[in-house]
Amino acid sequence: MKIKLNENEEIVKIVKDGLAKTGGYCPCRRERTEDNKCICKEFREQIKDDSFEGYCHCMLYYKSNED
């Protein structure tokens, strides 16, 4: 399993700028809660889920199940 940044540098920049503005809270969610701090609870659970492969909600990260 690997976690990579999106290969699209423009998306990475937009999401990272968003995270800098929110102080680390997910830029694509409204609620500023612990669960929404990057890496958010949703993506942490997707990382644990062997059947999940794909981008996090904001598309900053990509989880690949290949070694």
Ligand code: SF4
């Ligand atoms: S892991 Fe992705 S969806 Fe979750 S907070 Fe970070 S950028 Fe947003």
